[in-house]
Amino acid sequence: MVAAIAPHGSGIPDTSQIRSYLAHGMAVRHSNLDSSLYYNQQALRLARRLGFKTGEARAQVAVANDLYNAGKFVAAGQAYEAAVWLAQRTRLCDVAGKAYNGMGLVGQALGNVQGAIAYFNKARQVYAACLPIHPRNEALLLTNIGNTYIQSGQFAEAEKPLRQAMAGVTAAVDAPTVLNLLDLVGLLQQHQQHLDSAVVTWQRELALANQVGNRRAQSYATANLSTACLQRGQPDAALAYAQQAMRLARQLGNQSQITDNTLVLARALHATRRPGAFDTLSRYVGMLNALVGQTSAEAVAQAQARFNVEGQQARIRALEQQRRIAELENAHRTARNRLLLGGAVLASLLLGLAGLNFHRRRQQRREEKLRSQLAADLHDDVGTLLSQIALQTDLLQEGLAPPDAQQGYLAEVADNSRMAVRQLNDVVWNLDAHNDTVPNLLDRLRDYAHDVLVPTGRDVRFETDVPWENPQLPAPVRRHLYFIYKEALHNILKHAPASATVTVGLHRRGPHLVLEVVNDGPVSSAVAPERNSGHGLRNMQTRAQAMGGSATATAREGAFAVRVQVPVRW
Template sequence: MYLAYRVLYFVDFVYMHDFIYFRRYFFWGISALLMLAGFRGSTAAPMPPPDSLAFYLARPALPDTMRVKYLILASFYQQSNDLAQARQYSEQALALARRIGFKPGTASALETLGNAHYYAGNYPQAQRLFLEALALNKRLHRQRGVGNSYLGLGNVAVMLYDRPKALQFFARAQQAFAAMSPPSANSQILTLNNIAGVYLEAKNPAKATQFYRRALALTSPDTEPRLTVAIRRGLAEQQLAAGNPDSAQTHLNQGLALAQKIGEQWEEAGLRALQSRLALRRGHPTGALAQARQALHLARQAGHAAEEEDALRAMAAALAALGRSEAYDTLKSYLTLHDTLLARDRADAIIAGQARFNDAEQQARIRSLEQQERLARQAKELAHLRYNQKLWALSALAALALAAGGSLLWLYRRRQRAREQSLRRQIAADLHDDVGSLLTQISLQSELLSQGVYGPEQQERYLAHMAEASRMAVRQMSDVVWGLSQPGHSPTLGNLLERMREHAFEVLEPTHLGINFQTAPELKTLALPASNQQTLFLIYKEALHNATKHAKGATEVLVRLQQLGQSLQLEVRDNGQPGASDASHPGTGGNGLGNMQARAANLGGRVAYEAAPGGFCVVANLPLG
């Protein structure tokens, strides 16, 4: 009885942990294969096989762009054999691509080098490389590269145990792959499988099944076979857990047929171990034992420890059901292997946690330096204004000497002083409203930490809060600088509308709020002064913040921008339920609504708000001139 209890305990409770352990490394590892397929499809000349790459790389007349591509391919081929060599190839490709100005090659080399550091467990460095690749791919409008970069960032977030961030990155990767022409089905399937894996780790099988089914709907004869096998295995696992053995058997049969066809022994081993569990559930211990033995044989041939563990566990359960004495020895073998893998997983978790802590500290320092750089740019802008003022003053004095135009000089200098004072006030107000509170929060938390009264866990939590506050301050600073500089180069609303859409996605997605962004096409070419654009954007940000903070029960935020005569009207409305929204009380939430009204009044506009049965609405009207 004790032996049977031990077997059932590990079958029912430990299996999910080990199944996730396998899933994590399967899904993350196959990412490189699809990235390789996409890169090979983008080359102008056929790519050589792995054993010919050394010959091609040694050719002295090889064009530099092709050398970059061959180096990247060599790195891909080495990532499963020699990570140090793979990293060396990627670094050579990156250095050469940067030297010759080959930007697509630079982006691909950054992705490959990020993968090499990721597989080596250097997650902070991998994260930095993926972020750099993402920025370059966006500038080059390379949708596949954007998707690959988000995929890499999601993988890093998973290893750092940041599931919300991982889901956010995977969702953006899915959007990028779907936006390709034609859409990349394999990459979308892989991303959906990764999302399902995250939900499995979060013990949410219903959500995992939902994304497995979405991935299955995208499969076709051209789908990467190992992806299809993984989908079938995941669905079979979920159907078995849900008490649907017939559906589980259907997915198992299809997965086994495909695994045997492509000759992947470790995948077949995992499926047969699951088949053993299903047979035992149906009351066929003899068949379960036969499937478990076959799974163990395949797993050992493939040298796959995780699948060997699954097979041993299934065999122990079958032997116990048959009352065989070998069950005890089989269970001991399973427990020994399980403890080894679990200890390794815990060691990986400790390393990942330490990397996350160090990375947060490093990112906080980087954000602080970026903030200082932006402040220096603003000071440089003020100096440039003074320099222009002096030049115009000299010109005006010359005109006065020639044509007695002293009045023109006086009017110009007065206008320049007014513009400079206005810019000073605007910068000071924006920095005080948007950044001052965050910096005060960081200062107070740093003082508390310096006193040394908190334990290690509390210190880590406060440091994480400080890092997040630093990132928010940098984003606010970036918005202020963007609002002052960008419209000067683009007097129309095109860039502003793009910025507003991007900000809505960043703010609303983490809170699971949908966005309904409605603008007329002609607004992209509508001219609006720089100050009006900046004020519009800051009011828009405050309204979105109000919705995310106070719109309880809301599922969507409507943003409507339209021209009404000689004014521009912005409407931000949430669908929170009556009485459930904090925003239904105008005084709730600090000075947000008052700040919006003050900003609009400075331009001769106005801001109104209303709490209606359909939710809370903020309406801003700003003049066009």
């Protein structure tokens, strides 16, 4: 329930009313997100009505924070951009720093690692120029940089910023930053197979969260401890932590956190052989489907926003052309020049209208193509996995799976769920025009290889030309190369031994971009060059030919190599 605030005209000055709204929003941001958004939106409306730019800037970034916490990433990104503009006009460096940090968080949520790191570093620059300097701002941004690296699987890169953040802040100065930092350090220790250290870190996080009453941190810490207890063979402790995490997530009303904790609870119930495990897992699958649909809608909205910007730029160009024509008319006063000018104006307008109409039709075709591509990718990449998850959970729920195979089925459900999220991230990455560069493609290739090869024990190495003189890359080329690369790694997972070393090369060779994936393990007869009629190799060749290039698969010196060469206008 939203608490009552004195109405406008009650004797409280208007600027004080704005500050009161913002204070109430801050007070309930962790316990009641809807109320926080309501208060901050009220502050923003009142500040705009009064022309109070300082209050508007602070309210704008507060609204953006609430939208981000609600998972509305596209709307949050637009709100953060508006906050940056307002902060620059009012010279509020602290608001600008918060807005750039928020834009980094949005980039992180949408899988744009390079963009997120760039925004976080921009926020660090802004905060460094603010007086007085607050070390906790630097610690917060270093924490976010470390989190971005962890989420992208770059664990070695995450250590340095997290260590710097731990050294720069204390719980007495900024408890929320320390709580977030402890959560991430525990995750990093878990990924590095230091499970005992991770448990100690999360217990410190839980103790501090209990001390300061931070339910969000309590939920994260208990969920992580539940997972750790399962890994350590302590199912009863895992169940207690999982139940506590679920209660906290429901109190917060964070749907994403509720979904994650539902899976943790299902695993704990299964480990303790409780009858509610299958029903809980079924609820998790339904929640996951809803989150996938929401993320898909966000991707479409983001693409639509880019089209709207392009259309707006076209209208601005048309208005500029009309202004120039009007100036030309005023400069020529004679009858003959008026006659000639009238013909020129008419011709220009006709050409302008024809060009604008052509542009609109082309934009419509591009949008339809984008939507069709998005629908196809979601159906092919994510739909199949979700169908498998539904089938597996049905088998478990109906008791058709042998008792000794149920744990394996649950593991498959978890693996398929993670794979569905990864595939969805691929779809969003393919849509984002900010990724149309060679460095972004290279980052994505690294992320995918470390995600699918390294956990299987296979070593992966990258060779590339650094720096790139012209990093721009057409979107179709980027998309086709990435799918060819995934196909090549899929073949390696199927046919190469676990001891294989995979070398990935991305080079510029004259007017061509060359992608090469070499596996130094023994060549399996299933993928030998003389049998290159398989669907995988045919798909690679078809995609390469669509770009005007070529794809080959050859065995050489005990290794198996896939080489793709495509023309690129540098």
